[in-house]
Amino acid sequence: MRQPPVAVCRPSAFLLRQIAFCPTCERRRRFAGRDCAWYGPTWTCCGCGDAWTDGERHPRPFRRGWRAEAIAAAKLQWRAAALFARSYHGRWLREQLGERW
Numbered sequence: 001m002r003q004p005p006v007a008v009c010r011p012s013a014f015l016l017r018q019i020a021f022c023p024t025c026e027r028r029r030r031f032a033g034r035d036c037a038w039y040g041p042t043w044t045c046c047g048c049g050d051a052w053t054d055g056e057r058h059p060r061p062f063r064r065g066w067r068a069e070a071i072a073a074a075k076l077q078w079r080a081a082a083l084f085a086r087s088y089h090g091r092w093l094r095e096q097l098g099e100r101w
């Protein structure tokens, strides 16, 4: 019997970065952002690894070492975000939503 084709849906993302106040670190920090068309951007602090979407902090994983992993991932994402032109963000979003520009 043939297997049905599998559709893998992976939303495209636009990487962002900004310096902002982190409520966990209680100081200004680098934040790596990941924007997807149907959600608000998720911002991860490069100092503590906490992440927020639409102003809500994500739950912290209940396992050892998550913070170091999240910080390392955020720093990588921060560097990768340098390749995304901020001025292209609005155009990217309109394309994702199917609008012609």
Ligand SMILES: [Zn+2]
Pocket: 022, 023, 024, 025, 026, 029, 045, 046, 047, 048, 049, 050
């Ligand atoms: Zn922080």
